[in-house]
Each structure stands twice: as structure tokens, then as C-alpha cells.
Amino acid sequence: MQRSIRALVYCALVSTLAACVVTPPPPRRHPPPPPPPPVVVRPNPHEAELARRAEVDERIDNLSRRIDQRVDQGYYPPPTGAALHHRLDVIRQETGDMAGQHGGGISADEQRVINQELDGAARAIGY
Numbered sequence: 001m002q003r004s005i006r007a008l009v010y011c012a013l014v015s016t017l018a019a020c021v022v023t024p025p026p027p028r029r030h031p032p033p034p035p036p037p038p039v040v041v042r043p044n045p046h047e048a049e050l051a052r053r054a055e056v057d058e059r060i061d062n063l064s065r066r067i068d069q070r071v072d073q074g075y076y077p078p079p080t081g082a083a084l085h086h087r088l089d090v091i092r093q094e095t096g097d098m099a100g101q102h103g104g105g106i107s108a109d110e111q112r113v114i115n116q117e118l119d120g121a122a123r124a125i126g127y
Contacts, residue, residue: 049105053095056106056114060092063118066125075126084125091117 064085071081091114098110106114 046103046105049102049107051105052108052111053099053105056095056111056118057092059115059118060088060095063122063125064088070125084121087121087124091121 067081067084067088070076071078094117095106095114098106098114
């Protein structure tokens with residue numbers, strides 16, 4: 001009986017020492033969280049409308065200068081230049097009326113319509 005007790009104590013001692021020698025597994029590392037989605041910055045709709053209006057006004061100004069150059073160079077007489085200026089003035093007035101409905105800017109559809117009118121005026125000018 002004494003031998004069996006000694007054997008049990010010996011086994012318990014060896015198993016205790018074995019538990020101390022065994023290295024525990026490394027702690028589990030969690031993968032880093034995914035990066036947040038990129039921030040999409042959209043322009044303020046009103047600022048976009050104002051920018052479209054500025055583009056149209058700049059195009060009208062360029063066509064007006066082109067008319068003046070053509071008249072100065074003698075490509076067509078001053079009455080024809082005046083008629084073309086009047087056409088641009090009407091388009092500018094329409095743009096102003098449209099912009100009055102949107103707080104000073106114009107929508108993309110309105111810009112498309114105005115650009116079609118300006119395309120016709122540019123062809124008449126010889127641009």
C-alpha cells in the first residue's frame with residue numbers, strides 16, 4: 001500500500017512539474033477592425049447650381065466678345081452684330097428668370113436647355 005501511495009504521489013509530482021514546463025499557447029490575436037468606409041464629400045446642391053449659372057454667364061460673355069471681334073474685323077456689319085447681341089441678351093434674361101426660381105442658380109436640365117440655345121447662337125456667330 002505504501003508503494004502505491006508513493007507511486008501516486010510520484011505521478012502527481014511529475015504531472016505537476018510537466019504542467020509547469022509546458023508553455024501555454026500564445027494568446028489569440030483578433031484581426032484589426034476593417035477601415036471605415038471612405039467619406040464621400042458631395043458638393044452643396046445650391047453651390048452646384050450657382051456654379052452652373054456662372055458657367056453659362058461666362059459662355060455668354062465669351063460669345064459677346066466674339067461678336068464684337070467679328071464686327072471689328074468686318075466679317076459682318078454692325079446691325080447684324082446688334083441682332084446677335086440681342087439674341088444673347090434674350091438668353092441671358094431667360095437664364096436670370098430661371099435662376100430667380102432657384103435662389104440664383106440653375107438646375108442641370110435648365111443648363112442643358114440654355115447650352116442648346118447658346119450652341120445655336122454660336123453657330124450663327126460663326127464660332
